[in-house]
Amino acid sequence: MNNEGNKDMAHRQHVKYFMRFLNILPSSLSSHDTTRVTIAYFSVAGLDVLGSISAISLDLRSRIIEWLYRLQVHPDKETGDMSLCGFQGSSTINIRLDPDNNQFRCGHLAMTYTGLCILLALGDDLSRINRTALIQGVKALQTDEGNFSATLSGCESDMRFVYCAACISYILNDWSGFDIEKATDYVIKSIGYDYGIAQCPELESHGGTTFCALATLALTDQLDKLSEAQIDGLKRWLVYRQIDGFQGRPNKPVDTCYSFWVGASLKILNALQLTNYGSNRRYVYETQDMVVGGFSKWPDTCTDPMHTYLGLSGLSLIGENGLLEIEPRLNITKRAYDHLKCLHEQWVS
Amino acid sequence: MSDCGDSDVLWIPYKERPEWSDVTPVPEDDGPNPVVVIAHSEKFEDVYDYFRAVLQSNEKSERVLHLTKDALELNPANYTVWQYRRDLLKHLNTDLRTELDYVEAVIKNSPKNYQVWHHRRVLVEWLQDPTMELELTGDALLQDPKNYHAWQHRQWAIKTFGLYEKELDFVDNLITDDVRNNSAWNQRYFVVNNNLGWSDLICQQEVCYTLEKINFVKNNESAWNYLRGLLIHDKRGLSGNAVITSFCEELYKNKCRSPFLLAFIIDVCEDAIKKKDTNCFHNADRAVELCQALATRYDKIRSKYWNYLCERYKKYQSEQLSNDNKTNDLIIDE
Numbered sequence: 001m002n003n004e005g006n007k008d009m010a011h012r013q014h015v016k017y018f019m020r021f022l023n024i025l026p027s028s029l030s031s032h033d034t035t036r037v038t039i040a041y042f043s044v045a046g047l048d049v050l051g052s053i054s055a056i057s058l059d060l061r062s063r064i065i066e067w068l069y070r071l072q073v074h075p076d077k078e079t080g081d082m083s084l085c086g087f088q089g090s091s092t093i094n095i096r097l098d099p100d101n102n103q104f105r106c107g108h109l110a111m112t113y114t115g116l117c118i119l120l121a122l123g124d125d126l127s128r129i130n131r132t133a134l135i136q137g138v139k140a141l142q143t144d145e146g147n148f149s150a151t152l153s154g155c156e157s158d159m160r161f162v163y164c165a166a167c168i169s170y171i172l173n174d175w176s177g178f179d180i181e182k183a184t185d186y187v188i189k190s191i192g193y194d195y196g197i198a199q200c201p202e203l204e205s206h207g208g209t210t211f212c213a214l215a216t217l218a219l220t221d222q223l224d225k226l227s228e229a230q231i232d233g234l235k236r237w238l239v240y241r242q243i244d245g246f247q248g249r250p251n252k253p254v255d256t257c258y259s260f261w262v263g264a265s266l267k268i269l270n271a272l273q274l275t276n277y278g279s280n281r282r283y284v285y286e287t288q289d290m291v292v293g294g295f296s297k298w299p300d301t302c303t304d305p306m307h308t309y310l311g312l313s314g315l316s317l318i319g320e321n322g323l324l325e326i327e328p329r330l331n332i333t334k335r336a337y338d339h340l341k342c343l344h345e346q347w348v349s
Numbered sequence: 350m351s352d353c354g355d356s357d358v359l360w361i362p363y364k365e366r367p368e369w370s371d372v373t374p375v376p377e378d379d380g381p382n383p384v385v386v387i388a389h390s391e392k393f394e395d396v397y398d399y400f401r402a403v404l405q406s407n408e409k410s411e412r413v414l415h416l417t418k419d420a421l422e423l424n425p426a427n428y429t430v431w432q433y434r435r436d437l438l439k440h441l442n443t444d445l446r447t448e449l450d451y452v453e454a455v456i457k458n459s460p461k462n463y464q465v466w467h468h469r470r471v472l473v474e475w476l477q478d479p480t481m482e483l484e485l486t487g488d489a490l491l492q493d494p495k496n497y498h499a500w501q502h503r504q505w506a507i508k509t510f511g512l513y514e515k516e517l518d519f520v521d522n523l524i525t526d527d528v529r530n531n532s533a534w535n536q537r538y539f540v541v542n543n544n545l546g547w548s549d550l551i552c553q554q555e556v557c558y559t560l561e562k563i564n565f566v567k568n569n570e571s572a573w574n575y576l577r578g579l580l581i582h583d584k585r586g587l588s589g590n591a592v593i594t595s596f597c598e599e600l601y602k603n604k605c606r607s608p609f610l611l612a613f614i615i616d617v618c619e620d621a622i623k624k625k626d627t628n629c630f631h632n633a634d635r636a637v638e639l640c641q642a643l644a645t646r647y648d649k650i651r652s653k654y655w656n657y658l659c660e661r662y663k664k665y666q667s668e669q670l671s672n673d674n675k676t677n678d679l680i681i682d683e
Binding site: 027243 | 375377378379380381382383384385386387388389390393397400401404405407423424425426427428429431432433435463464466467471495497500501504508529530531532535538539542543569570571574575577578579581612650651652653654657
């Protein structure tokens, strides 16, 4: 993979940027303490889309993998209960706990999803994943409405976690923990009067949640449950998000990350080619920091791993030179996705 | 909120507090070779070492309640601490109203934090008392009229406890402040849908309201989306509401070329075509003409989209043409 012909991309700086985040973060980012796995995901996936997964030495690769597997929550030693299984976001509370307090050591759907993505990008064979346990952990989090909570111990439930649950089920090739009919019903109920899709029924349509919903339908093979009017309406709502870059809601400012959320949504509907690639690209590059590396939501704002990764993915979706192709539903490179497909074949045989 | 203070002079680490000398702090076990390491401040490590200790010993006391406050000030996104705090509140039978005050203060500091709003929701559920939620979310929306969390909490409180009474007024004020506030328009739909219903009278009142707002700012996606949305409930549909269609033609005649107006007229054409009820204003030819106008002049960023849509109407045009030919053949045959 080379970057010839892409003078705009501060490729080297972005690689260094992600490598820094994989190493150490300043104390000002303390509020990310419980979501370190997602930062690792943005960094690893970011290096992957840059075609620079090899910047991660074999040593660092095994360090990341070992660190991740330490965050896998296993079935209860005494009862065999699997409802808490999944990945944690960090080791903040990983201490020996009494059975009374065990419920705090639980998986978090977003960490399980991003943890699996990191392993795939690093070429891990997932053999140390307790697939049954993770799926039972997913199952324990679905509500009657079809929605999903993030964790078993005290968290909000919304479309983001429906998406994470769908990704986990897809990756592990096991839908026994995910009631597809109920989830589809929840998605359809969350379509707004403007045909965008919200976090929960009746809330405001939003680019991020529209992605979560559409990707869920795509992964569960339920896109055909959308009516023609709904698909037409969705396409219209999504293409209207383009100002130069993309916004997340009508009459809100554009933000680099929506080049992915809205871009991938349109890709799933086979309509991304109806947008203006040049304007989109120009905006994303305005948010690039050539010195520090990374991308930010707006020009002249601080960069962060999320906007950096999503800026790159968003550019990849429109065929940017020097970037690997992205699988839009799971939000990993096709390279990592192909590795997953190999694993699926191995598991079946 | 300020008892652990901005001033480090007042801050005494837990490990130096005599009243905590019975507790052995538990350091984080991040394994031998951690990655994505956050270089926490000494204060952060101290507080969390003690939180881990009490979590391990399952201590449920007032002093731990204070400890969780410190832990949450350092990281308000730690959902485990919030959950443990909720367990403490129950165990200690704490006055939940003081807790509501506390959460309110944290919300003011971190209005886009998921855990804080979730905590508030749980408290309101426990108390079954929503009397402060409209004011709380109203204040948050004063700071940021589009704060998704605030709107979510507000909708939940209204729906759960039936607090619709003054909501249309609230929405109207926000729309008056900023006619482009999409969140407010969404809330308007929520109130009408759940509380007023879509009777013919309400539909027409909402049509009038929306057209007035469109007249005020013609290029406002939120208002046009609302118009289209409410017409789902009008049995006349998009093309059958004469008040709307004449309003649109009037705008068009007065040289308004807002892309939303043109798109709306296209949608009216589509509706008319589907109902086989076209007229001189609403037909495939007009739709083609408008798509081309949008693609070439009035909404160029979406030119590929408008060209794509145009194909559909060109198809209707050729279908119409072949139908006309068939009819002509029939006439000639007779």
